[in-house]
Amino acid sequence: MSLERVTRRLAAVWLALVLACLAHNAWYWGVHQGAPVTDMLAMLPRDEQRPLAGQATQALANAGARRITVLIGGGDKAQAQRAADAFLRALGDVPARHRVAYADQQAWLTLYTPVRAGLLSPQSRERLAKAPAEQLADQALAALYQPVGGPRVGAWADDPLNLFGQWLAERGQSSRVRVQDGRLMLTDPEAPDRHYALVLIELPGSGFEIGAQRALQPRLDAAAQAAQGQGARVICAGVPLFASAAAEQAEREIHTIGAGSLIGIVALTLLAFRSIRPRLLVALSMAVGLCVATSVCLLVFGQLHLVTLIFGASLLGVAENYGSNYFSARQGLQASERWVMLSRQIPIVSLAMATTVIGYALLALPPFPGLRQIAVFSAVGLVAAFVTVLWWFPLLDGAGRMAPTRFADWLGSRRALWPSLKGRGLAVLLLLSAVLAAWGASRLRVDDDIRQLQSAPPALVAQQREFTRLMQAPGLAQFFVVQGRDEQQLLEREEALTVLLRGMQLGVQAVSDWLPSQRRQHDDAELASRRAAEMRSLLADKLGQPVAAASAASASLAPQAWLASPASEPVRAQWLGRLGQGMASVVLLRGAESADTRAALATLKLDGVTWVDKVGEVSTLLGRYRELMSAVLLLGFVLTWAALVWRFGRAAWRALAPTALASVLTVALLAIGGQVLQLFHVLPLLILLGLGVDYGIFLLEQPGRAETRPFLSVTLAAASTLLSFGLLALSGTPALQAFGLTLAVGVFLAWLLTPFFLPPHA
């Protein structure tokens, strides 16, 4: 059977398969409403995954995902309130909260007053346990005679030591927000004369809906301007602002980088082939690769991680080479000659494809589900794109002769400019490279901290930082998850933990501070009433008249009542409720930012208590992926070399050395340029291996300095890669920028170096 007939049959089979994959994709994303997995920690090996940590983080994130908090003021109270009014007027009908109804203020007292007997602050508990009765009596009397005291609820005789007042005061201190004149107000902790009014905006809709956030932005800007018109500072904070800034940046970059890249690639194709068809077909091959890879991954793994989609799609970019090679080889030939050309090209392109797939498949070796998905996705996608080039392109490339353009001829003939290096020339090149590599190695810095990848606008980050300082709110990046078989065991375990944490001088925000366990309420009520009884006769003696007994209060606070009351709102998000086999809650911390503290907390061992450090864990994960990918990269070089030896024998090094050199020089140049290396610098090196070795293979197959087509193919492929991935170096998103920069430098170097390594006597 002729190659043409075989190809036609295979093309039909392939069409059926691709259509099936397309239908599968349409069903999964459209009908099934599937969504990519976004939790980074799902990329960990299965036995290291902690679903609990993920769920807790998710619950906390959901609680704040739709809220924007605005602080307005910076001067005296009246100014803050005036500016807040101006802000709210300009905000219009956006639902915002800035006042607290009197009834809500009373909700606290309604909930806690009947159960006050069992509520003791840690300081009161300690004092009651240790202080002599005489001292307690004196304290009670002094408070009785003083013109002002701490906040007190009810009659002195019911609570001579004002234990309930102290408990309430301590609850109040867990937040810096105060209700003043019915408004939510805040005072600068370092400047007591600076006041801020607080406005809470709760976005409509669910989760991370960018639409609602972006619609709000102009209103928010106008409102901020109105408040600033009153001479006030405006500090905005909240997840939606970051999401909307990220979306805005992505959109801007799609408009600039994306458009620039598209125009460049189209112009290049038109110049080289005087037709847009090659570009469309190359795009088609990649689209087929993406579609088939997605389907296969979904069938194999049952789901698709967002990271797989992003990394896998990037790795697929190597497929550019196959289409580019096809059209460069086809140029200047009659339509009838394409089959002869194809039969000559198949082994070359197959080798190019195989060397790349080897590298990608190696990603499946480490026991990381994320890497396995990426390996399957990119390998399958690459093969699919390759097959599309091989089976569809000959049928779709148009009838007739593709006349060589002047530009293509000119470009191809530039090959002659490169001398083949040998002996001394090679030695000089290697020496120069060694010097650069040594310089780079001396400046090499590696940091996997996920915060390096943060790309929010500096103004927004500064506002968030100031907001955190003013609010002194606990951090959400690190926390404890506490579990118990039921509510009471959970609360008791929390109490054991918080005692320990307070001993470490950490600020703690825990549900059990607001809802003590039954056991603690019982113990505290007993302690307080025992000491009160001891005190009573002493007080009567000192006062010279009888003291009324405290009215008996014996009710205790139950979780249901607490959850149902508006008073639980400040910490309700920390109550996770039923999770897995039992109940769970989150304990938040202030002042746990230092690495030493976090390390100490990570080693705490208590029943049912789990330390969660999302930032640390994701950073560690990135670091492990970086190390694994580096190892895979080295192994990839070795295996690729083996494949090249099989084809080229002793000349194999000529195809591989330029890419190896380009990789080393790229890392060196990045280090010299001050880049701090992380995963997103290593991943493109793996792509570079696939791309660069292809250049070597294509050129080594026809190494003569007079051969124009291989060089045309390689140059067009490299230029397209620079225009697509390379332009990402201009992105404001650090991960994309690192990726683009590495690939741009690497691909340029690989393209530049490869012709030098071709044999001189071809």
Place this chain on the structure above:
Amino acid sequence: MKRRALLMAALPMAAHAAPDLAQAVRERLQQPEWLRGDFTQAKKVPGFAKPLVSSGNFFAARGRGVLWRTVKPFASELRLTQNEIRATQGGQTAMKLDASREPAVRVINTLMFALLNGDVSGLAELFELSGSTKGAGWQLALVPKPGALQQVLKKVGLEGDGFVRRIQLFEANGDESLIQLSNQRTDGADEPGLFQ
């Protein structure tokens, strides 16, 4: 009832519109930087048959704070400064409120100083004022403006001449205090260490 009685008592005196009243009281009062004096306090607390009587002395320094030193029947100190309220007995801290954590501390301190000094403009920020003057004497009835203060105080009565002589406090929890101030001096030496 009580309020009406107070108004009746005020009838024979010259009644003023609020801005005039503030001006009139201010004209009669001394406005010292540094004031010291003695006090007697009689406090009626629900649950006690007899009023609780205490006495001692006080210092009030403008912009710095107030020291309330009870001598009888028990020695104790209450110190209100810009940054905190601290109660001590026998050198031991019995209660402490921090202004950086509890902004209300500033309000309480302003109030205490204003009451002892008869600082009308300070009081006018927190209360609705009414009252009258007669010769060198004056009296004020203070009702808290809507807000947090209303939850603590029902009303305050203030009387005096060149100094504040009588303060009546009606607290929201039912406690009533009558504080009589005497022997006020503005000439005493400044004691800068007092409010450190």
